[in-house]
Amino acid sequence: MREVAIVSFAQAPSVRRETERNEVEMLTPVIAEAIERSAISRKEIGFTISGSSDYLAGQPFSFVTALDAVGAWPPIRESHVEMDGAWALYEAWVRLQIGDVDSALVYAFGKSSPGDLGEVLALQLDPYYLAPLWPDPVSLAALQARALLESTGYTERDMAEVAARSRRDAQSNPNAQVASDFSVDDLLAEPYLVSPLRKHDCPPVSDSAAAVVLAAGDLARRVCERPAWVRGIDHRIDPHYPGVRNLAESPSAALAAREAGVGDAPVDVAEVHAPFSHQELILRDALGLDGRTAINPSGGALAANPVMAAGLIRIGEAARRIMEGNARRAVAHATSGPCLQQNLVCVLEGD
Amino acid sequence: MAERCAVIGVGQTKHAAKRGDVSMPGLVREAAARALEDAGLTWRGIDAVVIGKAPDMFEGVMMPELFLADALGAVGKPIMRVHTAGSVGGSTALVAAYLVQAGVHERVLTVAFEKQSESNAMWALTISVPFQPPVVAGAGGYFAPHIRAYIRRSEAPAHVGMLVAVKDRLNALRNPYAHLRLPDISLEQVAASPMLWDPIRYLEACPSSDGACAMVLTNGDGAKRSPGAPAWVWGTAMRSEPVIAYGRDQVNPRAGRECAADLYGQAGITNPRREIDVAALYVPFSWYAPMWLENLGFAEEGRGWKLVEDGVTAIDGDLPVNPSGGVLSSNPIGASGMLRFAEAALQVQGRAGEHQVDGARVALGHAYGGGSQFFAMWIVGSEKP
Amino acid sequence: MSEPVTSIRRPVRLEYDFTAGRAMSRFLLGLAEGRILGQGCPECARVYLPPRGTCPTCGVPAEEEVEVSPRGTVTTFCVVNIPSQVLVVPVPYVCANILLDGADVPIFHLIQECPIEEVRMGLRVEAVWVPAGELKATFESIRHFRPSDEPDAAYDSYREHL
Numbered sequence: 001m002r003e004v005a006i007v008s009f010a011q012a013p014s015v016r017r018e019t020e021r022n023e024v025e026m027l028t029p030v031i032a033e034a035i036e037r038s039a040i041s042r043k044e045i046g047f048t049i050s051g052s053s054d055y056l057a058g059q060p061f062s063f064v065t066a067l068d069a070v071g072a073w074p075p076i077r078e079s080h081v082e083m084d085g086a087w088a089l090y091e092a093w094v095r096l097q098i099g100d101v102d103s104a105l106v107y108a109f110g111k112s113s114p115g116d117l118g119e120v121l122a123l124q125l126d127p128y129y130l131a132p133l134w135p136d137p138v139s140l141a142a143l144q145a146r147a148l149l150e151s152t153g154y155t156e157r158d159m160a161e162v163a164a165r166s167r168r169d170a171q172s173n174p175n176a177q178v179a180s181d182f183s184v185d186d187l188l189a190e191p192y193l194v195s196p197l198r199k200h201d202c203p204p205v206s207d208s209a210a211a212v213v214l215a216a217g218d219l220a221r222r223v224c225e226r227p228a229w230v231r232g233i234d235h236r237i238d239p240h241y242p243g244v245r246n247l248a249e250s251p252s253a254a255l256a257a258r259e260a261g262v263g264d265a266p267v268d269v270a271e272v273h274a275p276f277s278h279q280e281l282i283l284r285d286a287l288g289l290d291g292r293t294a295i296n297p298s299g300g301a302l303a304a305n306p307v308m309a310a311g312l313i314r315i316g317e318a319a320r321r322i323m324e325g326n327a328r329r330a331v332a333h334a335t336s337g338p339c340l341q342q343n344l345v346c347v348l349e350g351d
Numbered sequence: 352m353a354e355r356c357a358v359i360g361v362g363q364t365k366h367a368a369k370r371g372d373v374s375m376p377g378l379v380r381e382a383a384a385r386a387l388e389d390a391g392l393t394w395r396g397i398d399a400v401v402i403g404k405a406p407d408m409f410e411g412v413m414m415p416e417l418f419l420a421d422a423l424g425a426v427g428k429p430i431m432r433v434h435t436a437g438s439v440g441g442s443t444a445l446v447a448a449y450l451v452q453a454g455v456h457e458r459v460l461t462v463a464f465e466k467q468s469e470s471n472a473m474w475a476l477t478i479s480v481p482f483q484p485p486v487v488a489g490a491g492g493y494f495a496p497h498i499r500a501y502i503r504r505s506e507a508p509a510h511v512g513m514l515v516a517v518k519d520r521l522n523a524l525r526n527p528y529a530h531l532r533l534p535d536i537s538l539e540q541v542a543a544s545p546m547l548w549d550p551i552r553y554l555e556a557c558p559s560s561d562g563a564c565a566m567v568l569t570n571g572d573g574a575k576r577s578p579g580a581p582a583w584v585w586g587t588a589m590r591s592e593p594v595i596a597y598g599r600d601q602v603n604p605r606a607g608r609e610c611a612a613d614l615y616g617q618a619g620i621t622n623p624r625r626e627i628d629v630a631a632l633y634v635p636f637s638w639y640a641p642m643w644l645e646n647l648g649f650a651e652e653g654r655g656w657k658l659v660e661d662g663v664t665a666i667d668g669d670l671p672v673n674p675s676g677g678v679l680s681s682n683p684i685g686a687s688g689m690l691r692f693a694e695a696a697l698q699v700q701g702r703a704g705e706h707q708v709d710g711a712r713v714a715l716g717h718a719y720g721g722g723s724q725f726f727a728m729w730i731v732g733s734e735k736p
Numbered sequence: 737m738s739e740p741v742t743s744i745r746r747p748v749r750l751e752y753d754f755t756a757g758r759a760m761s762r763f764l765l766g767l768a769e770g771r772i773l774g775q776g777c778p779e780c781a782r783v784y785l786p787p788r789g790t791c792p793t794c795g796v797p798a799e800e801e802v803e804v805s806p807r808g809t810v811t812t813f814c815v816v817n818i819p820s821q822v823l824v825v826p827v828p829y830v831c832a833n834i835l836l837d838g839a840d841v842p843i844f845h846l847i848q849e850c851p852i853e854e855v856r857m858g859l860r861v862e863a864v865w866v867p868a869g870e871l872k873a874t875f876e877s878i879r880h881f882r883p884s885d886e887p888d889a890a891y892d893s894y895r896e897h898l
């Protein structure tokens with residue numbers, strides 16, 4: 001495959017409710033920053049693609065006005081996925097493989113605050129059999145956590161350890177929304193929100209936006225001191241109905257990890273999109289990560305979970321470690337759908 | 352070096368105002384199963400799925416590809432969901448083509464659908480956001496002023512829109528999948544139909560349909576093993592421009608002109624009027640036929656209407672446009688663009704049935720969306736590029 | 737055998753609190769004062785109305801406030817004959833693209849107080865506001881536009897805005 005690297009990344013700090021700026025206004029400085037850092041001029045970007053959701057924004061065609069933040073004049077090669085921005089990055093990587101363009105801008109925006117996120121995400125479910133019951137994402141995740149606890153050796157303490165570590169690490173991430181320093185025992189003393197999940201096992205509701213610039217081969221080397229090369233990227237989906245799959249496992253994440261080559265060499269750092277603490281446990285196993293890998297040094301989705309952008313932010317955070325010279329091989333993961341239904345895995349390496 | 356890409360399977364549903372006989376999974380499977388059968392493949396033979404549709408509010412399901420993954424045989428495979436407004440059916444096919452051209456996959460199933468009857472589509476489009484102008488006139492209300500501007504600029508005679516409306520509905524009678532079947536359609540009937548958004552009459556506007564379209568795309572090796580003659584992809588292009596911008600020409604958008612120029616360059620076409628045998632254009636309101644003929648370089652600016660008036664765009668004309676009946680006869684919005692792309696493929700495969708254009712070897716598939724700002728196009732040919 | 741179930745009803749009602757954003761917010765506050773405020777782009781100097789916070793062609797923040805005239809030119813229009821679900825205007829009514837003097841892009845609004853057959857491209861119009869005491873930070877502060885009894889604008893003066 002053609003060598004393609006992430007050469008810059010920018011994000012807006014995640015907040016519970018951005019009331020002053022709309023999506024375009026949140027996005028404009030983020031895109032400008034990513035482009036400026038990439039040292040590729042705006043008009044030279046060969047392909048532009050975004051990820052977002054109309055139901056999250058509460059209006060049809062919400063991606064159309066977001067184009068204002070790009071400066072699409074003269075007209076540009078541009079597309080949009082109604083998916084997390086991580087899949088937009090995947091499409092950009094595919095597009096760059098064809099060889100006629102050398103760079104791509106990928107952006108994602110997600111304001112979860114305008115609507116009731118639990119109700120909005122309930123509309124992701126099968127409209128005939130599941131959605132009429134309005135299952136909220138926390139309850140579905142709790143079903144999954146219960147399945148994990150009952151069928152494996154994992155405990156609520158393991159979950160609390162994920163939460164405590166994530167929130168502690170978030171203290172050094174200026175873009176994180178929730179950061180704190182609690183002991184595991186303190187967390188376990190808290191009441192259940194939806195058993196077996198406690199509040200700390202669940203993600204915050206976040207507004208944010210993110211942008212990444214990709215470049216191929218020599219262009220990447222020219223514009224970036226330490227490009228984060230995409231060595232493998234793959235995504236897979238599991239069946240939709242929570243009742244027809246083993247919720248304690250993530251076969252689609254495991255398959256994507258195998259296809260992306262996660263296990264081919266040691267992994268220094270992994271940014272895993274696990275909105276709920278138990279999901280990190282499932283994903284660590286699916287991705288084959290062990291104690292030698294630093295997991296979610298950014299704090300992960302437990303520290304900030306802007307729906308539609310959180311996956312792209314995982315890739316950006318993993319790439320940043322390489323671009324800053326703090327990691328040689330990194331893995332990033334993004335998820336979509338109820339109970340980790342769809343998963344994308346990306347392996348990044350420095351030179 | 353990019354891989355070659357070819358269409359080896361095409362399928363579509365019967366389009367109708369309401370397909371109450373199938374669920375959403377049933378609708379997409381109907382099209383996908385036909386495309387697979389056409390390609391001589393089973394679900395197992397597919398490497399990845401690319402699905403597209405217009406706003407989720409049309410069906411009331413957020414990111415419906417998640418629940419449709421099972422019905423589309425995508426479990427354990429990659430599936431992507433594209434949404435680029437009205438052009439989405441075309442853009443979706445292009446993303447599938449990229450996967451093949453990039454050498455990532457060998458056989459990709461691409462599907463586009465809309466089941467507008469599941470929700471209130473009019474509501475979905477006229478959702479009233481505060482602090483927007485209190486003028487909500489639907490898609491027709493948005494495009495009608497630009498049609499008026501075209502008529503003023505080109506000094507086209509008033510009957511041109513009606514000629515297109517009649518031609519496309521007569522063509523639809525040759526297409527068993529078409530939604531509208533108006534055997535008695537006539538200029539008088541169109542002229543007498545209610546003026547919805549002056550200058551757009553009822554019979555000059557597209558219907559609202561349930562329907563789906565699917566295609567199987569493959570690389571050179573896959574095409575060799577295909578049971579039938581493939582449609583080879585000669586060129587692909589997409590372009591976007593902002594919805595509101597100084598210098599935008601909504602009648603003859605720059606994004607459309609540049610998209611076509613890029614496409615023709617890839618396909619080695621220097622004179623589209625002479626070298627393209629049939630065009631499947633996205634014409635939701637009849638006047639967009641002459642407008643796009645100019646935008647795409649088939650006629651000089653201000654002269655597209657002459658091609659219509661002279662019968663050039665008739666099915667037996669020199670440049671047949673929309674022999675299937677087009678969007679004016681079937682409009683499952685998310686699928687409408689892919690239906691244009693699929694029609695282009697069928698024509699060069701020589702498998703368009705009663706609406707086959709004799710000797711079609713090179714065909715254009717075209718889709719546009721948003722405020723005439725998103726364009727997706729491809730050129731397919733019967734010969735390997 | 738009972739009849740097959742061919743559909744189920746599932747009413748969905750979601751409420752959203754939209755964020756106007758800084759640019760739109762300033763524009764709406766202007767309307768509450770009876771003023772129409774656009775934004776100028778620092779790179780191309782074009783004036784956008786309603787303001788969008790960025791220049792859509794340059795992709796840079798456009799924060800310079802520019803007051804534009806309540807008078808303008810109908811660049812093009814349509815006559816709507818379908819009753820709106822949200823608009824309380826009897827059909828037929830006219831929706832027009834109106835290029836206000838001082839702005840570089842037209843806005844979409846209603847033309848009233850004029851026989852429909854007299855609406856034309858190039859017609860000069862002016863904003864009709866709600867009474868001063870009823871001005872609010874909403875689009876509805878401008879009721880509609882009406883002919884301003886000026887001579888029509890020449891086609892060439894607005895053709896690049898079509």
Ligand SMILES: [Zn+2]
Pocket residue numbers: 777778779780781782791792793794795
């Ligand atoms: Zn500008």
